[in-house]
Amino acid sequence: xxxxxxxxxxxxxxxxxxxxxxxxxxxxxxxxxxxxxxxxxxxxxxxxxxxxxxxxxxxxxxxxxxxxxxxxxxxxxxxxxxxxxxxxxxxxxxxxxxxxxxxxxxxxxxxxxxxxxxxxxxxxxxxxxxxxxxxxxxxxxxxxxxxxxxxxxxxxxxxxxxxxxxxxxxxxxxxxxxxxxxxxxxxxxxxxxxxxxxxxxxxxxxxxxxxxxxxxxxxxxxxxxxxxxxxxxxxxxxxxxxxxxxxxxxxxxxxxxxxxxxxxxxxxxxxxxxxxxxxxxxxxxxxxxxxxxxxxxxxxxxxxxxxxxxxxxxxxxxxxxxxxxxxxxxxxxxxxxxxxxxxxxxxxxxxxxxxxxxxxxxxxxxxxxxxxxxxxxxxxxxxxxxxxxxxxxxxxxxxxxxxxxxxxxxxxxxxxxxxxxxxxxx
Numbered sequence: 001x002x003x004x005x006x007x008x009x010x011x012x013x014x015x016x017x018x019x020x021x022x023x024x025x026x027x028x029x030x031x032x033x034x035x036x037x038x039x040x041x042x043x044x045x046x047x048x049x050x051x052x053x054x055x056x057x058x059x060x061x062x063x064x065x066x067x068x069x070x071x072x073x074x075x076x077x078x079x080x081x082x083x084x085x086x087x088x089x090x091x092x093x094x095x096x097x098x099x100x101x102x103x104x105x106x107x108x109x110x111x112x113x114x115x116x117x118x119x120x121x122x123x124x125x126x127x128x129x130x131x132x133x134x135x136x137x138x139x140x141x142x143x144x145x146x147x148x149x150x151x152x153x154x155x156x157x158x159x160x161x162x163x164x165x166x167x168x169x170x171x172x173x174x175x176x177x178x179x180x181x182x183x184x185x186x187x188x189x190x191x192x193x194x195x196x197x198x199x200x201x202x203x204x205x206x207x208x209x210x211x212x213x214x215x216x217x218x219x220x221x222x223x224x225x226x227x228x229x230x231x232x233x234x235x236x237x238x239x240x241x242x243x244x245x246x247x248x249x250x251x252x253x254x255x256x257x258x259x260x261x262x263x264x265x266x267x268x269x270x271x272x273x274x275x276x277x278x279x280x281x282x283x284x285x286x287x288x289x290x291x292x293x294x295x296x297x298x299x300x301x302x303x304x305x306x307x308x309x310x311x312x313x314x315x316x317x318x319x320x321x322x323x324x325x326x327x328x329x330x331x332x333x334x335x336x337x338x339x340x341x342x343x344x345x346x347x348x349x350x351x352x353x354x355x356x357x358x359x360x361x362x363x364x365x366x367x368x369x370x371x372x373x374x375x376x377x378x379x380x381x382x383x384x385x386x387x388x389x390x391x392x393x394x395x396x397x398x399x400x401x402x403x404x405x406x407x408x409x410x411x412x413x414x415x416x417x418x419x420x421x422x423x424x425x426x
Contacts, residue, residue, distance in 0.1 A: 003033055004129045007044045011321045011417070014426075020047055020121045026322040027353060042128060047121040048144070052104040055117055055144045062150035063096020070158040072271045075215075078135060079171045080202045080285065082162035085128070087135030089153045089161075090271075091215045092146035098230040099143065107238055115143050116237040124148060134203075134211045138218040164275060166282040171200045173277040175212065176263060179222070184260035188213060188250055191259070210250065217254035219271070221264050227252040231267055303355035305389040309333075310343040310382045313394045315361045318416045319387035320426065325352045327361050328416050331376070331397060336410070342378040344408065345416060347423050348398075358392035365398045367423045374402040375423065378410040385413035 012024040022045045025034075037043055050058070071090040078087035099115060107113035127145050130136065136149060153161065164172070178198055182191060188210075195201070195209040216222045220229025228235065235252070243255045303317040303325075314330040327350045330343040349367040350356055369375045382388060420426060 001129070001132055003029075003037055004042060004044070004125070004132075006322055008126060008129050009322070016045075018121075020045075020123075022047075022123065023126070024321070028323045037125075042125045044123070044125050046124045048124055049119070049121045050144055052112060052115075052117045052119070055142075055147060056099060056101065056115060059092075059096040059143045059147040059150070060099055060101070061096075062147055062154060063093045063099075065154060066093040066096075066150060067158060068093060068271065069274065070161050070163075071153075073163050073275075074153070074161045076164040076172045076272065076275060077162035077168050079164070079168045079175070079200070079212075081165045081168050083132060084135045084203060084208065085131035085149070085152070086162055087211070087215060088131050088138075088146075088149040091136070091138050091218050092149040094219055094230050095141075095143070095146045096150065098234040100234060111237065113238040114236045116141065116241075117143050122148075128152065134205075134208050135215065136211065138211065138214040166278050167284060169275045170278045170282050172272070172275070174198070174200050176268065179259065179263060182259035184258065186259035188248075188254045188257060214250060214254055217250075217252075217257060220253070220267050221271075222257045222261070223253040223264060224256045224261050227256040229253050229264075229267075231270075232264070303357070303389045303391045306391065306393060308383065308390075309341055310390070311393060313396070314343070314382075314390050315348070315358070315392040315395050316345075316382060316413075316416070317356050317389045317391045318420070319355075320351075320417060320420050323353050324426070325355050326350055326416075326420055326424070327356050327364070327391075329366070329395070329397065330382070331404075334378075336378075336380075340380040342380045342410065343382050344376055345379045345382075345413075346374075346376045347416075347420065351424060351426075355389075356391060361392055362395060363398070366400050368402075369422050370425070374400065374405055376405055376408050377415065377419075378408055379413045379416060380411075381413045387417050388413045 007023050007025055012026070014022060014024060016022045025044055066089065068090065071093050074082065074086040075090040078084050102114045104117065105113045111118045122142070122144055127148050131149060136145065175195065178194060179191060182194060192206060192210045192213060195213070196204060196206050201208060201212065213222065218229055220231040223229045223232060240251045242252055248255045310330050310333050312330060312332050316328050316330070318326045318328055320326050327348040328345045329348055330345055332344045333341065335341050347367040348361060348364045350361065350364050
């Protein structure tokens with residue numbers, strides 16, 4: 001997963017020659033790295049493109065093979081002890097069991113109005129990585145993703161699926177108690193915040209907490225009479241995609257649920273009644289610091305950084321990707337009305353697989369936007385932004401045939417890492 005984290009960084013995303021959303025594998029990967037992913041069956045950019053009927057048939061057949069009790073056990077185990085990917089088995093199985101056979105009917109955006117199927121190519125490894133990060137994306141999930149989650153689980157017999165530890169069971173009941181005890185007007189975003197602050201879950205990130213709530217709603221434990229979950233009634237995609245307003249991020253049922261609706265206790269008992277709450281809180285697992293990952297670099301590690309506040313004539317190395325560097329020149333420095341020290345920055349015409357050096361940037365011209373327009377930006381935080389390091393000072397400004405832009409945006413130094421695609425074909 002540490003290797004996949006390096007691949008599936010947003011900085012590596014691109015569209016391939018077939019128009020598929022793919023990810024570059026860093027050139028810093030060793031042959032051993034490639035072999036490790038291949039042996040795990042997790043080669044990046046492993047695309048499949050199923051038809052609608054194939055996707056629905058595969059999902060339904062796979063779900064019929066799943067016993068909901070071990071799936072519920074795996075769901076609870078994902079609270080703390082098991083990989084987060086195991087959360088996905090239960091909602092995927094319930095989706096497949098509830099899904100009717102149907103003809104594809106497209107709605108806006110090209111997805112099927114019954115099941116959210118979309119005909120685009122899917123990177124199987126990317127989907128597996130998302131399941132590992134948060135347990136999936138329930139509510140508007142593509143049926144192929146559910147089929148892939150079940151296929152991954154069914155690769156091993158249910159007897160080998162994770163079973164919850166006493167700590168897992170206690171945490172799951174704590175999550176339910178937290179939801180039961182919320183003020184009646186509490187909506188999903190406030191419930192997510194409360195769950196995050198409770199620090200009950202492993203990988204306790206807001207998005208992870210939201211996925212747990214989405215899965216509980218998707219199943220039907222958090223629902224409303226008008227917007228039920230799938231164990232109450234199958235609801236088509238067009239119905240699940242309705243939200244109270246454009247400001248609501250999550251789909252139904254969670255989009256419409258508030259704490260006054262409570263929990264569907266009968267369904268809790270049906271799925272999880274075999275897991276009684278421990279009388280006392282079991283000890284939490286001993287936290288261990290993750291091993292620090294060392295990333296190989298083609299020409300050494302990091303640029304030699306010159307500390308201190310920005311000054312006119314400074315040049316900064318900009319890490320655009322794990323295996324790609326650029327550089328930006330500071331024309332002038334000023335303090336804005338909020339007291340933030342900012343440098344007026346412009347990209348130099350340089351891309352390198354290794355960190356640039358002070359000698360390398362002397363005499364290099366500026367790089368305009370791909371449209372030919374000159375571009376600069378006022379950046380704060382140049383002396384404290386990861387991936388932005390000053391490597392030279394007192395460098396004469398290269399000449400430029402265009403005047404300084406009339407309108408210069410303001411932002412943080414981190415934007416120099418993200419906006420380079422406007423100036424370079426990365």
